[in-house]
Amino acid sequence: MQYSDIDKRKQAFVFELDDVIYPEKDYLFQVYYLFASFLEYTDLIDAKVATNLMVNTYLAGEKENVFEAVKAQFNIDEKYRVNFYHLLLTVKLPLKLLIYQRILEMLQEIVVDRKKIFIVTNGNPAQQLNKIKQTEWHGLEGYLTCYFADEIKPKPATNVIELLLTEHGLQRRDIVMIGNAGADNLCAEACGVDYIYANELITSNK
Template identity: 60%
Template sequence: MFRYTDLDPRKKAFVFELDNVLYPAQDYFFQVYYLFAAFVGHTEQWDSKAMITTMVDAYHEQGEEAVFETVQKKYSLETRYQENFKRLLNTAHVPLKLLLYQQMLDLLQQIVVDRKQIFILTNGNPQQQLNKIKHIEWNGLENYLVCYFADEIKPKPEPDALHHILSVHNLQRRDLMMIGNHTNDELCAQAAGVDYANLYDFIR
């Protein structure tokens, strides 16, 4: 398992994906499902707890993209609810703060103490990703983060957004390490010629 002291001290900056790298993405989605099920349950007078269970099971078994379709089929939801669901996914004020993985919190804090730069480069809907960032408990680290939404440039695995970071911040490829948890992240780092580490190099 890597610790910060195991990393190349010549690195000047670190680039992180957001979901399932800095925090568990399900912590956000499950709160959105709770809000959606509560809204539909109140409107239709249905059992919201059963609906939440359906949504969580679909998330685990088929992935986030399949959740609405699954619950729509099971409950014969009207199409109008899809817009409510999308709006919640992108803008919901979730009840509980999203907590960083402890090892990632420790790593980020050590990077800051060492006066290195931290970038978040995340795929996905920029509005939704920004909403997640706003709901994370950063423990004061938010002042040291620079965030980029890859979809506003070109989604990973394309390296364009990573090249943009290198250019804007006057960094060389050797200065940077990318930390992710998806093939898209690894392929992006390879295409840009940047060192890469997986989340599970730090978390066991």
């Protein structure tokens, strides 16, 4: 699927952030590297080994257990949990987050068509804002309107979409939601709006 395949009557595009605009691992893996470097400095732990452990824990589908894995493997102090979660929220990344190329092209086409772009994201608002600030938007920043669903009620609850429609004078038929999680699809279904699975865009061929 490409932008040209989408109904021309759509006036607004609602994107999730993680694994839709950019690969979430690009943020998390940099956090893991920095935390491992911190442990190397404080506890003389091999940073490369610690980083690999965290990455492999994530790849095994255990993202929520990354700190536990490091704690168990290296017997680090529980006090470092605060450091790890603070870093997840506030990290200053060594490298900017890069948008998927197909999504970037789509965003640029939406702007050229003078249609609206919304980021409506689940997750800790402070962390999600930090990700947005450290993404390389290629000048698109001024065209984004962001909503942090957890400030209202996380998707699949429809509250944030209902608010968006009201605040911007849009009808359900005007928007399309683009996501990669079950919560996004369920939210779109409950709202009665069209939905696109982001992978259909990310992996599309021209």
